[in-house]
Amino acid sequence: MSALLEIRDLTVGYGWRFPPAVTAVRDVSLTVHAGEVVGVAGESGSGKSTLAFAATGLLDPPARILSGSVCFDGAEVTTMSREELRQMHFQSASMVFQASMNVLNPVTRIESQFRDAMAAHGVTSRQEARRRAEEAFDLVKVPRRYLDVYPHQLSGGMRQRAVIALALVMRPKLLVLDEPTTALDVVVERAILQSLDELRRDLGFGVIFITHDLSLLVEIADRIAIMYAGRLVEEAPARELYESPKHPYTVALMGAFPPLAGERQRLTGIPGQPPDLRNLPPGCPYAPRCPSFIPGVCDVLDPPDVVIDENRRVLCHLYGSVEVTGD
């Protein structure tokens, strides 16, 4: 299966000066194949959203791609012109954001938003646009009559479905979802994810699913990438990640979800503070909070990107070839 999206050694910074004040994403490589769901998990400051924006060419100043490449369907995104990017958006790669009200124009009816989006991509006939919009709504199981209402007249779940429909109306090859269900209730969330799963099987698009909810990803993703302070610290098939996480942060993150069943046991979250991207310590960014911290190594040297087997990678000294005898 050829890669739909290939991100190689991507580094993205924020700031007007050079070098930029904050490096939001550093040396990240990730590949997505058609029909595959890649989950990106991380907390605030992990860079997961920046990564998604960079991959779809949506970065705006003061964010800049500093190095690396993003290859989408054979074309290099980092060097595309605005016109080429505009063509790519929506038609080949589409993005769904967390708060649907940030996407939908509150003062126009939903149908006209569909029409506007499609008109920008060559669908000018009003009937054709309506037909496609209706099809899209059928796909996400929203009654067609809701095309004629204003966004605030829909419930949160329906709005998010409408946004997904909008993202899919031109049948893109890649769908990037940035915390699409975080603001929704768990029942509505599950229903939407089910719909999304069915659609993916039918239409065959690739998915990048970004969230902080790791337990959700284990269920829905084929592969999962964990991000921390802008680095991709672990990547593995979902089940393997769940059964044998390798990076100390992944282990800690899994442990931060209290279980629903079983005996009540005291758990601890991850001690310390989330990383301050303006003041990252040298070496591994997770070192200050890591229970397996190796003094002299983790706070000095950048952790190596270790390939464990063809599907797994870890960014950690524990698995690297560096001698850890304390020299």
Next chain:
Amino acid sequence: MTSPTTHSEAAATPGSSPLLEVRGLSTAYGIGKIGRHQEVAALTDVDLTIGRGEVLGLVGESGSGKTTFARTLVYLERPTAGTVSIDGEVMPKHPSSARLREHRRKVQMIFQDPYSSLDPFHTVKNTITQPLRAFNIVPRRKERAEVEDLLNQVGLTPVKDFLERYPHELSGGQRQRVGIARALAARPRLLIADEPTSMLDVSIRLTIMNVLLDLQKSHGLSLIFITHDLAAARYVSERVAIMYAGRLVEIGPAPEVLGAPRHPYTMLLRDAVPDPGQHGLARIRADERGEPPDLTALPPGCAFAPRCSFARDECLVEFPSWRRAGENHEVRCILVEEESS
């Protein structure tokens, strides 16, 4: 309609009276302009008892009424029916401001959003001092020591580093700790935590939950932990209550309610929670995929019936009464045969 009182008496210290008693509490408010006025039945007929030192998890999704319940308990909103009593004393229908103050000394709240629950213009010290002063907890000269002690208790140490900081200089978890310290300053008997961790990073949530649990134990506080996260409710509480469309629908010991729920809505919630032990995407029944009802137009009968795969004709007639499903476990569903006496 009988109310679930027996189990709480068993849960609390034998012989002691409950701390909080809520009977038939309803809160409704009007929205919309003249001519299109609608009434939102945010809370309907809630009965609840909390013992001293007890931790209750209140679970519900948006629109369930859990936040309205919290706000009504601290009288940020006035109930339209029913009563609230603390320590046996019933709150009058139109409490005077003195009475309100007395009430707030005993019942405090922690807010959901750490980014907007602290005044950006006030230092940490200032924020925590205000309830101390307003309630006359300690004389002026002892204020600083008290603030430092509170900061210590919530784990914001070294204390001197935090006194003069402004909220924007703190992380989300730190701000939430300040919110907890502020609530504790009034030396309350009952703490209501309204989704205190849902806006925090995952790795911080457990830390804050632990802080709450530790403080609850050391001060002997009663705690109502409101959340939409079933697992968090399980972690924190001994007893769990489930809310739907403004009503309590199930209440009982946490392992029972969450492990072997008896109300169809609780079952749906439990099935919808992500379970990584599952292979592939867990599925919920198609007809249950709907959404909670519009609170301005509640159907007669059980509010969950339109989505319930077990619904029968009787469900549409009137809202089911409380029925006993086990020791201290009560459910408002006709599926549970035995009526509570």
Next chain:
Amino acid sequence: MNWREFRHNRRAMIGACILAAFLLMALFAPVIVPYAPTAIRFTPNLSPDGQHWLGTTLNGNDILSQVIWGARASLFVGFVCATLISLIQLVMGVFAGYVGGLFDTVASAITNVFLVLPALPLLIILAAYLQGGSVFVLIAVIVVTGWAWGAKVLRAQAITLRERPFVQASRISGESRWHIVLTHIVPNMLGIIVSNFFGAALFAVLAEAGLEFIGLGNINDVTWGTMLYWAQEGNAILLGDWVWLLVPGLCLALVGTSLGLLNFAVDEIANPRLRRLT
């Protein structure tokens, strides 16, 4: 309100400088006037020359002295009115918006009444009725016609702030209403309050000058407005005595501009969304 940003904002600095210059002029007027402003022992209608840098008026007053002295009245009236208006707006706008209920209903009704009254005709009628009295009459008239609109703006903002969690938390912390308004609501809308202050000052300065120009002030006072009145009466344009007409008008324009600049600048600083992308 961020003082560092204030210093860096060009509009704020220009406005502040101009205003400061006039403030100094007003404060030190008794010391710096070359002649007494009301002294009439000079040759009338002189053009600017070495003795009288701006010439003299029809009545033989030194124009420069009058201009310097005039700053006092304008700034005095401007700031006193702005202060009084702001205080009224605090009660009828901020406090009313926060407490809601009956107080707010009554206050809003009163505000609406004053809002609907046309300011300019009302100003004129009141000033005429009160018979060209002292400057305090002018102040009263200006305050009465100038407070309503800003009060509405402040009320709207207070209503928004009232719903913020930290304000609700203060209620639960047992704080009294006025305490909450003064320590929580006001600091969080300081930008609008300060900007309103400057807006009110601008209105006051121009209203005062306007009233005096049409003769409703005390024409024996020395202010920029009365200077314009006398210039008009003395047919300054016909006589080509344009300095007499231009300079007080220019001063008014400059003070007005500085207040306007400060108004915008404070608005910009307080509301980051209004800032230009530098």
